[in-house]
Amino acid sequence: MDTGKIRMVDGNEAVASVAYRTNELAVIYPITPSSPMAEHFDEWATEGRKNIWGNVVSITEMQAEGGAAGAVHGALQVGALATTFTASQGLLLMIPNMYKIAGELSPFVQHVASRSLAANGSSIFGDHLDVMACRQTGFAMLASGSVQEAHDFACIAQAATLESRIPFQHFFDGFRTSHEVSKFTALGDDDLRVMINDDLIKAHRQRALSPERPVLRGSWHNPDTYFQSREAANAYYLDCPEIVARVMDRFAEQTGRRYHLFDYYGDPQAEKVVVLMGSGAQVARETVEYLNAQGDKVGVLMVRLFRPFSGRDCISALPSSVQRIAVLDRTKEPGSIGEPLYLDVSAALREMETVGRSPFAGQPCIIGGRYGLGSKEFTPAMVKAVFDELDKPTPRRSFSVGIEDDVTNGSLPYDRELDIEPDDVHRAVFFGLGADGTVGANKNSIKIIGNETDYYAQGYFEYDSKKSGSMTISHLRFGPRPIRSAYLIKRAGFVACHRFEFLEKYDVLKYAAPGAVFLLNAPYAADEVWQHLPKEVQTELIAKKIKFYV
Known part of the structure; x- marks a missing residue:
């Protein structure tokens, strides 16, 4: 891949393309939605593709995630550059080895397509429940929020782990990012060679266990030494945020894409901010x-480096005008006073006030909320609902958004009709049946648009957990500007239904904008299909003045 090459792939492949070229060993075990990363590694190794040092990556598949993590731990101890991919319960099985890898300060990047955990029920869909179970393992945690970021942060994590010696967990939202096809600028091999310091790799190899350089590692400790040896790692974690910031600066010099530990976007005099x-x-x-264009003064703080959490950098990234803050977590910790990110930001705010370094004139009001568990939709209407809550004289300290909580009444109401997408973004929705070829055809279509035109493009595909044999909905967007709409399409200019029987079961035309085009795969001729349509479909076609094709 050449520097600056435009590509259209999903988040999993974007991450795997960097991880493959910057490692020499992958130990894998498949679990949805991270499996495609391992599958790409296996395919590329079979084809004989080489990493940036001219070697084919070695692939080993274990019988479970615990074994994969153990094999990675062993590989790191002999100086290998190793990686793995996982999610959900599979990640939990890796946690015992993660403590060892971090405790021994072994450079390593684990890529996680974050996913729900089996609790009240099981779900294959995305949230941050799994990665939040790893907060105290000692891994640094780097969060990406788009296909471009996932690609870039795979590189940043690899460079930072070698310099800091702290293992990294690079995570991104399962399905919403891992399976979204998006247009991005790919890193070339030369970019990766600039970012990965060969001297640091040499140092990692020199720390390997070898009979020629015997060293004691992993021994049992009694009460007289265990506490001290754990505290001895403090300096590495104190240095880590600064190292990541330097790597991000170096990455910006090489690519022109600039990231920080915390990135603020919005009005420079914002009074309300979501984190x-x-x-x-x-x-x-x-x-x-959108809201600032309407005359509001609001902002958003994107958290990049979640662990180690730099409270100073977090608070310093906010405008001094901020009066109210809402922290949103894509996880739930029953019984806790608040979710993890909310607690971190609250503690950081308090500590900066205590040492007299708070940039704010007063003490900002801070509230916390939950959203998006199990890939529950998170839309602009819900973000606006959070800002509306901050406007209240006494906002709720804890809330949920995106559901209707009729048990504890802790949810925020939101305007389900709000649609902020600009008219120059083309939107299309396709209904199909799992394994009927609809999703594959749409992936090819959106890739052609992204690769062969100047349009930015995005494809996202809704699956039922049963996948094959269930309904799929493909959401395609393309337009003249970068697309940040990480949510499903509400109103489309083109709707296609590939299964006639869906008209009896689903409100397919609710996605159609007035004057849209509707394409139906029907077993009837054009001159007789109308009489077979359900009455509700006929009514909606007429009311919305939809152009109907069969």
Whole structure:
């Protein structure tokens, strides 16, 4: 891949393309939605593709995620550059080895397509429940929120782990980012060679266990030494945020794409700010731009480096005019006073006030909320609802948004009809049946648009958990500007239904904008299909003045 090459692939492939070229070993075990990363590694190794050092990556598949993490741990101890991919319960099985890898300060990047955990029920869909279970393992945690960021942060994490010696967990939202096809600028091999310091790789190899250089590692400790040896790692974690910031600066010099530990977007004199990470931050940024254009003064703080959490950098990134803050977590911790990111930001705010370094004239009001569990939609309307809550004289300290909580009444109401997408973004929705070729055809179509035109393009595909044999909905967007709409299409100019029987079961035309085009795959001729349509479909076709094709 050449520097600056435009590509159209999904988040999993964007991450795998960097991870493959910057490692020499991958130990894998498949689990949705991270499996495609391992599958790409296997395919590329079979084809004989080489990493940036001219070697084919070695692939080993284990019998479970615990074994994969153990094999990675062993590989790191002999100086290998190793990686793995996982999600959900698979990540939980890796946690015991993660403590060892971090405790021994072994450079390593684990890529996670973050996903729900089995609790009240099981879900294959995305949120941050799994990665939040890893907060105290000692791994640095880097969050990306788009396909471009996932690609870039895979590189940044690899460079930072070698310099800091702290292992990194690079995570991005399962399905919403991992399976979204988007237009992005790919890193070339020369970019990666600039970012990956060969001297640091040599140092990693020199720390390897070898009979020629015997060293004691992983021994049992008694009470007289264990506490001290744990505290001895403090300096590495104190240095880590500065190292990541330097790597991000170096990345910006090489590529022109600039990131910080915390990135603020919005009005420089904003009074209300939301704080969050992952793909939801893209939605919040799009909403902030819309609200500010309407005369509001709001902003969003995107969290990049979640662990180690730099409270100073977090608070310093906010405008001094901020009076009210809402922190949004894509997770739930029953029984806790608040979710993890909310607690971190609250503590950072308090500590900056205590040492007299708070940039704010007064003490900002801070509230916390939950959103998007199990890939529940997170839309601009929900972001606006959070800002509306901040406007109240006494906003709720804890809330949820995106659902109707009729048990504890803790949810925020939101305007389900709000649609902020500009008219020059083309939107299309396709209904198909799992494994009937609809999704594959749409992936090819949106890739052609992204690769062969100047349009920015995005494709996202709704699956039922049963996948094959269930309904799929493909959401395609393309337009003249970068697309940050990490949510489903509400109104489309083109709707296609590939299964006639869906008209009896689903309100397919609710996605159609007035004057839209509707294409139906029907078993009837054009001159007789109308009489077979359900009455509700006929009524909606007429009311919306839809152009109907069969």
